Amino acid sequence: MKLEKIGHGIWEIPVSEKQGMRVPARILSSDSLIQSLDQGVINQITNVATLPGIVRHALCMPDGHWGYGFPIGGVAAFDPDDGIISPGGIGFDINCGIRLLRTNITLDEAAPKMKELMDELFKAVPCGVGSKGLIRLDEKELKKALVDGVDWCMNQGYGSPGDPERIEEGGHIKGANPDNVSPKALKRGLQQLGTLGSGNHFLEIQVVKPNNVYDAESAAVFGLDRPNQITVMLHCGSRGFGHQIGTDYLQIFGKAMRKYGISTDDRELACAPFTSPEGQEYFSAMKCAANSAFANRQVITHRIRQAFATVFGKSDNELGMNVVYDVAHNIAKLENHNVDGRDRKILVHRKGATRAFGPGQKELPEIYRHVGQPVIVGGSMETGSFLLVGTDRAMHETFGSTLHGAGRTLSRSKAKKMVRGSELLKKMQGNGIVVRAASMAGLAEEAGLAYKNIVEVVEAVKDVGISRPVAQMLPIGCIKG
Amino acid sequence: MGYSYKYLPDIVIADVAFVAYGDTPAEMFRAAALATTAVMVKLEDIHLVVRREMTIRAANLEDLLYQWLSELVYVKDLENLIFSEFDISITRDKNGQQLTATVGGEEIDPHRYELGQDVKAVTYHLFEIKEVNGRYEARVVLDI
Known part of the structure; x- marks a missing residue:
């Protein structure tokens, strides 16, 4: 297919390239990253461009790679009146996301206690196949958590007063109705609150070295305000509860497609009109899953704070473990955007992409409003992660969206063939990273060599102007499920 | 040979894909169940402690396989149960397909098991069942 460079860092596939495309597809990248773009991304993003009611263009971020339905890194907005909603534009792990915590601890204080800290965290945050959460809910209480998200956690005492405002949507998306969730999903969610999961999910202890701060002023606003400061990053989602909602609605939407006369090339792109009963019920169930993921990260945060207090023998105040921000990267939301000079409400799908609102946005x-939204980007466990900030340009070019991670380049089985988990563990420990892993095979699959170079990917979003680097965080402790 | 499976390293990047083969649909369903389970744990680690009967109905064989594997993922999350023995029969009537299975396994023991990756969900991505020279083949992508 024809891939035309139409501006700095932006490539376009015109509507003439695939039958049924309603809008062009755009890929944001760099001159070097675009060379290694897999064909699957082009195929999938042009499929997205065929969906009813799509607004302006289908987008893929620089960390994009082949997924199912939408590519990972896919962003697409739909008209809420005559467009669709697609679970394939969100993924099974609804509101998979990343949270960053700051601390008052510095590397000098942390270094001698890292092993003890990682052992304590490994106990506090269950992870891996078959792990159960340390909080058990009955169905009535779970439903409250699904409706109220982080507000439910605050009422239960899992949080500090400043937490909710530092979470996308305040950690509580309105309009979540558990009546639209199957009994199976509810049962699957009962025992998993406060668990990390596996795959690419992680909990990391990181350090911000002075030479890795690119914008000291914004960093200070976000609470990164001292040399060699320790941060904590966690990456996880809505666990089995959200996965079951994805599974249930994929089948419901398969039938809805026939009912509404919509056809797509890929069953994972199943969709329904947003205003249809199926569309509205899924949107509401998706909000339940999104709230459960926010609550999951909140409960884990509570456990992390307890572990730090135990290991460092300090009070909450002394530790200063504030949330920097919490971003969703698998979600659909109704947002107000200026589209071609007109203010419109649109349904923005982000799958493996992060909201990146620029300064001044009322959300x-x-x-943070004068600086812009903190954007948290998880890198591979060997190379480090980034804190960025949203820009005005993102509001114009990408419906206020940007990358979410480094982006995989190697399949899981190839990564496992190239490196053994036990060798990787030794190598990481040799590089000063204390590792606790539930699965050695899982560790190998997440090796740094399986991912794009995060520095290059961050450079690409900086060049195209959709977000601006604030600081890089390097791992010194890592828990993998 | 009654059934077998192999993983496909090149068709997905962040997830896991496999092809399951069987002389009959039931044998192919058994292979797919083993392939799904072996992503999460080492099959040899599973002791046969618990037996279960499972029944699933669907309009066609594709949806039956999707729901069968989804059910195994569901039971794993709900009760921590994982299985390595699958005695399956599939029958067809005018309303669709029915699977009846007796499965054997136990609760996951993270201390004794060599763990792999958790399966989040079964996807319909590249999902396909076909009959080749009298053998049944299913291609499945699991979300990790």
């Missing part, structure tokens, strides 16, 4: 907490 941002007052403390």
Whole structure:
């Protein structure tokens, strides 16, 4: 297919390239990253461009790679009146996301206690296949958590007063109705609150070295304000509860497609009109899963704070473990955007992409509004992660969206063939990273060599102007499920 | 040979794909169940402690396989149960397909098991069942 460079860092596939495309597809990348773009991304993003009611263009971020339905890194907005909603544009792990915590601890204080800290965290945050959460809910209580998200956690005492405002949507998306969730999903969610999961999910202890701060002023606003400061990053989602909602609605949407006369090339692109009963019920169930994921990260945060207090023998105040921000990267949301000079409400799907609102947006907490939204980007466990900030340009080019991670380049089985988990563990420990892993095979599959170079991917979003690097965080402790 | 499976390293990047083969649909369903389970744990680690009867109905064989594997993922999350023995029969009537299975396994023991990756869900991505020279083949992508 024809891939035409139409501006700095932006490539376009015109509508003439595939039958049924309603809008062009755009890929944001760099001159070097675009060379290694897999054909699957082009195929999938042009499929997205055929969906009813799509607005302006289908987008793929620089960390994009082949997924199912939408590519990972896919962003697409739909008209809420005559467009669709697609679970394939969100993924099974609804509101998989990343949270970053700051601390008052510095590397000098942390280094002698890292092994003890990682052991304590490994106990506090269950992970891997078959792990159960440490909080058990009955169905009535779970439903409250699904409706109220982080607010439910705050009422239960799992949080500090400043937490909710530092979470996308305040950690509580309105309009979540558990009546639209199957009994199976509810049962699957009962025992998993406070668990990390496996795959690419992680909990990391990181350090921000002075030479890795690119914008000290914004960093200070976000709470990164001292040399060699320790941060904590966690990456996880809605666990079995969200996965079951994805599974249930994929089948419901398969039938809805026939009912509404919609056809797609890929069953994973199943969709329904947003205004249809199926569309509205899924949207509401998706919000339940999104709230459960926010609550999951909140409960884990509570456990992390307890572990730090135990290991460092300090009070909450002394530790200063504030949430920097919490971003969703598998979600659909109704947002107000200026589209071609007109203010419109649109349904933005982000799958493996992060909201990146620029300065002044009313959705941002007052403390950050003058700077822009913190964007948290998880890198591979060997190379480090980034804190960026959203820009005005993102509002114009990408419906206020940007990358979410480094982006995989190697399949899981190839990564496992190239490196053994036990060797990787030794290598990481040799590089000063204390590792606790539930699965050695899982560790190998997440090796740094399986991912794009995160520095290059971050450079690409900086060049195209859809977000701006604030700081890089390097891992010194890593828990993998 | 009654059934077998192999993983496909090149068709997905962040997830796991496999092809399951069987002389009959039931044998192919058994192979797919083993392939799914072996992503999460080492099959040899599973002791036969618990037996279960499972029944699943669907309009066609594709949806039956999707629901069968989804059920195994569901039971794993709900009760921590994982299985390595599958005695399956599939029957067809005018309303569709029915699977009846007796499965054997136990609760996952993270201390004794060599764990792999958790399966989040079964996807319909590249999902396909076909009959080749009298053998049944299914291609499945699991979300990891």
